[in-house]
Amino acid sequence: MAYSDIVLKQLIALVPRYEFDALAKVHHAGQKFRSYNRWSQFLVLLIGQMSGRKSLRDITDNLKAQGQRLYHLGMKKTCKATLARVNAEQPATLYQALFTRLLSRCQLVAPKHKFSFQGKLYLLDATVINLCLSVFPWAEFRQKKGAIKLHMGLDADGFIPAFMDMTSGKVHEINWAKTLKLPKGSFVCFDRGFTDYAWYNDLTINSIFFVTRLKSNADVEYLLKRAGRKSPGITNDQSIRLKGVKEPLRLVAYTDAETGVEYRFVTNAHHLKAKEIAAIYKERWQIELFFKWIKQNLKIKTFLGTSSNAALTQVWVALCVYLLVAYLNFKAKLGSSMQQILRVLQLNLFTKRNLIELFKPTVAQRTVSPQILLWENL
Template identity: 30%
Template sequence: MTKSNYFSTKCVFGQLISLIDDEIISNAVNKTQSDKFTKKFTTKDHLISMVFCSFAKCNSLREVAGAMLGLSGKTNGFQLQHIPKRSTLSDANRNRDEEVFAEIYNSLLNKYGNVLSDSRIEEIIKKQVKIIDSSTISLFKEILSCVGRKAKTGKSKGGIKMHTVINADEVVPSVVWFSKAATHDHQFLAKLPCNEDTIYVFDKGYNDYKAFEHFTKNNTGFVTRIKDNAVYRTEQINEIAENIHSGVLEDATITVDVKHGSTLIPLTLRKVRFYDRENKREFEFLTNLMDLRADMIAALYKVRWQIELVFKQLKQNFPLKYFLGDNENAIKIQIYCVLIVNLLLAVIKKKLKRSWAFSNLVSFCKIHLFNFIQLIKFLENPEKDWDLNAKPRNQLTLFD
């Protein structure tokens, strides 16, 4: 058999780590002072260790420390300077501010934004569409307060809620904010920047008339679903043009009351009633986009499903069930490192001409994490090596 065409001087893990520039890490360290009192186990070592944990799907500190100990003498390819012991990694997860990992993630997003972006939606709408949602991650210990009833024993599990914004033309979160699981979703709306070139799309769990008033005053669009018990006044039924999708049943201008202390201030919004033939359901959408076509309002809300796929992708492919620490800081660090790994693999997937399912790509990288093959080249044509070494059809065997 001839020599493999895919040999590389760096293992697959080293090639993935090389996507994170040293400058990105050093800038984040300088900004957050995360190495100020560190002697050996630097932020870069910490990051590489936690990225390895995400790739290898380790469920405990013992697994991470034991697996990395077996890499002694092989760490040059991925620039690890100090292999951590279990106690070292535990202390780092507890004491190093998770903000440095947030900075690294945001810098990577800025660097690879052009690779990850698909501008087709923005070209049609002429605005940036941002999708908002949250996902609750259950914790075995009551580290953060969780929603739901307590067990008969009086004990309750903890939970952390990950509020997320993704651009509709991207496949990774652009903004992440953590809170206790019991925190109501609508509180996150106050953190969102407003500008006339942005449309926010979110479900009815985020209904907040004060936030809608704030968006409207700042010329920022939003699309959501109206609550079943919403109180409003119908001001006008708008005519539905012939070129509008037949699923649009009603397009109305309505008024809701926004409470400011003891005063009620009216806010004019738009309600679109739409029948989805695919799901055989009727939906009512609420928006402040008065000039957009009614069927486009329904189409914008349908784009919101993309963020559900992102949450599903994260939870199915990475360890967000077992955490390495029982403190809030350690949990946030592990989630940020999962987001970093998700981003790196999304970049690899976008660069490939060949179509790969994301779960298959994750499994492939896990299996070949320390094999010395050229990742991109191999993924483009994994069968090529076998084809080159295959026996010609007309060649006789020893017993022919």
């Protein structure tokens, strides 16, 4: 049988050590480390995410049992106090930069979205994570409650996170959305919580298309109906004008055949079929599923530190873990759900098994190691 490294070492091959160290040098605060490094911090937090550990002590105590495996990963010994200090003091921007690197590699192998247009489709939403205000005083939300809000933009190519920001629960998602630099010709889909007519104007001026639902109390001026036969379920398709929006928009009304509920969508995409407009908004459900997945499978609802930097570090590392698993799924074409892949990895992180044959045990032994093929052309 061919020799294989431990599964974790094969997985993190997507993060070359020299690239990571170059980023760590840029995103460093204070004096140089004497006996520790950011690579060890990254691997400790990654292992904690993938193995579902609940506290700093839980992580460090379990790592002690791995012995020489940690040495071969290039890790330093990590104690609870050191990890807590580094999480609190060293900038989380390192993992934001690492996330950007991993995202660009995932996008190269991610499957294209199913719609007729060539541009990107981004799905926007936000989720609130409740916290204890006395423990996290920076996370102001309500008078006696604390919370953070994760603002997320999901790339419909493979449903991978493309944009993220963490704020206190008070910050409205539209304030975050206005800061996004979306490429021209792309589509963005969001719910009624992002309603802002000035932003609609900006998107249209910058050649960015949007699809959202129309609020029931919107001040609408109805213009000409669009000619042509309507697809099943489409009950209305006409031009409209919203008070405060310079250019005419398009209203598409769709009635669900099973529930009989009518949905009214507003968009500036006049060139697409009405049925595709409705299908784009339906795709927005994927970001709800994404939030549900990361809350159930990764550690973002409870935090290993109480500072905003420690919390942000943990969230960025969690998203990096998601991209690593997604890349493995895209590149190896495993045909399994993200949850199934993560569960298998959790049980085999420190076992010496070939990464691909771990998911496809019937694959015959090859003269060239499959993990080399998996990470080629990075």
